Amino acid sequence: MAALNFQGTNISAWLIPLAYAAVAIVCGFAVPRIGYAILPGLVSSVSLNSAVGIYSAIASGMIALTGIVFSLTFLMVQFSATAYSPRLVLWIARDPVISHAIGIFTATFLYALDSLAWVDRQGSGRVPLLGILVVSLLLIVSIIMFISLIQRIGKLQVTQMLTFTGDRGREVIESLYPPIETPASSASVESLDAPCTQTLFHHGHPSKVQAINIDALVQIGHSAGAVLDMAAAVGDAVLDSTPILRVFGCSNQLPEGDLRKAIRLGNERTFEQDPKYAIRLLVDIAIKALSPAINDPTTAVQALDEIEDLLIRLGRRRLELGSFRDAEGGLRLLVVFPAWEDFLVLAFDEIRFYGATSIQVMRRMMALVGELLSILPEERRPALRYWRERLHSTVVGTFRDKEDMLEASHEDRQGLGSSRRSPQSVQPF
Numbered sequence: 259m260a261a262l263n264f265q266g267t268n269i270s271a272w273l274i275p276l277a278y279a280a281v282a283i284v285c286g287f288a289v290p291r292i293g294y295a296i297l298p299g300l301v302s303s304v305s306l307n308s309a310v311g312i313y314s315a316i317a318s319g320m321i322a323l324t325g326i327v328f329s330l331t332f333l334m335v336q337f338s339a340t341a342y343s344p345r346l347v348l349w350i351a352r353d354p355v356i357s358h359a360i361g362i363f364t365a366t367f368l369y370a371l372d373s374l375a376w377v378d379r380q381g382s383g384r385v386p387l388l389g390i391l392v393v394s395l396l397l398i399v400s401i402i403m404f405i406s407l408i409q410r411i412g413k414l415q416v417t418q419m420l421t422f423t424g425d426r427g428r429e430v431i432e433s434l435y436p437p438i439e440t441p442a443s444s445a446s447v448e449s450l451d452a453p454c455t456q457t458l459f460h461h462g463h464p465s466k467v468q469a470i471n472i473d474a475l476v477q478i479g480h481s482a483g484a485v486l487d488m489a490a491a492v493g494d495a496v497l498d499s500t501p502i503l504r505v506f507g508c509s510n511q512l513p514e515g516d517l518r519k520a521i522r523l524g525n526e527r528t529f530e531q532d533p534k535y536a537i538r539l540l541v542d543i544a545i546k547a548l549s550p551a552i553n554d555p556t557t558a559v560q561a562l563d564e565i566e567d568l569l570i571r572l573g574r575r576r577l578e579l580g581s582f583r584d585a586e587g588g589l590r591l592l593v594v595f596p597a598w599e600d601f602l603v604l605a606f607d608e609i610r611f612y613g614a615t616s617i618q619v620m621r622r623m624m625a626l627v628g629e630l631l632s633i634l635p636e637e638r639r640p641a642l643r644y645w646r647e648r649l650h651s652t653v654v655g656t657f658r659d660k661e662d663m664l665e666a667s668h669e670d671r672q673g674l675g676s677s678r679r680s681p682q683s684v685q686p687f
Contacts, residue, residue, distance in 0.1 A: 278361030286372020317370040343542035424564035427536025435575035442578035452507025460496040465523040474520040479590030484508035491594035559673040573634035618673035625669035
């Protein structure tokens with residue numbers, strides 16, 4: 259399997275606007291001085307009153323625009339959090355474009371204020387041309403960032419949100435799992451002869467395991483001649499005194515600092531190394547759409563489209579990972595990864611439960627399982643056959659009217675579009 263990347267935490271969102279503001283203040287005082295010292299003859303033909311009016315309008319207009327635009331942005335984000343999932347909208351709110359837009363708007367405002375001080379400096383009657391050029395450039399960049407920000411807000415449409423989430427899932431599946439032809443790893447803690455010699459516990463606030471540096475842990479295990487076992491999987495919550503990692507077969511205590519550096523913890527789950535998270539968010543959108551307050555089964559069907567694509571990709575990959583070896587072939591690390599059955603439970607169970615009374619949703623789920631059965635390898639099919647039977651049982655137990663029961667048992671990729679009757683869907687009830 260390809261080495262897994264271990265990325266550090268991103269720069270705090272507030273630090274980017276602060277950097278823009280600092281640069282704008284420095285440039286506001288430095289650029290005019292440079293202009294006076296190096297290019298004293300570079301003077302604008304704009305009158306003093308016009309220059310003061312331009313800078314004043316830019317400064318007052320940018321601060322007002324900043325307040326209006328971002329009030330609307332955060333209002334839309336809050337609204338979408340109630341319509342989709344608060345965990346998903348956080349990824350939109352953290353978009354770097356938003357931080358950079360705040361920075362550009364703030365920088366334009368501050369630079370325009372600073373430049374006012376250099377108009378008619380000491381009664382010179384001059385308007386530095388360099389200052390006019392820089393503030394004009396900042397205005398152009400602000401317009402570009404404003405347009406980009408509007409495009410980002412467009413992501414809050416349900417189709418864009420589903421595509422965004424599906425894309426994150428597809429990326430992690432491609433990077434995390436090898437082709438299904440790859441032999442499955444079979445090592446487990448139960449097969450180890452060595453005793454547990456050290457346990458790494460979490461201390462502090464509740465956190466989520468966001469990523470594991472596989473290469474670093476394998477190297478630590480190789481250097482110590484030990485086997486490391488991750489007691490917490492990616493996406494798990496770790497509480498105070500929760501075991502995170504166990505060490506087997508090592509005579510000495512390993513440095514806890516090195517072990518903790520290889521395990522990234524955070525307040526929330528991330529898509530990195532966690533393909534279940536993308537499916538989790540898609541299921542959240544689907545079941546929220548199926549709630550009585552919203553009652554939008556078509557959105558649930560659209561979420562199932564993305565879920566089906568992720569399951570197809572997962573079904574063609576070797577999911578049975580977990581044991582990692584060093585260059586000499588020695589077992590050095592054990593990590594818990596979700597099995598095929600775990601993905602199916604996550605993808606189907608809640609939508610089946612909350613969408614049991616929707617003919618549209620049940621028909622789409624029937625088509626989803628039928629499609630997976632027709633294209634995935636044989637080793638994936640027993641679990642799919644089980645879920646096909648579960649769906650049939652749900653239909654029988656939910657719909658008392660026989661016609662409704664038959665309609666709900668059809669396979670239909672659109673939910674309520676063009677039905678297909680499979681040999682299983684026409685079985686008598």
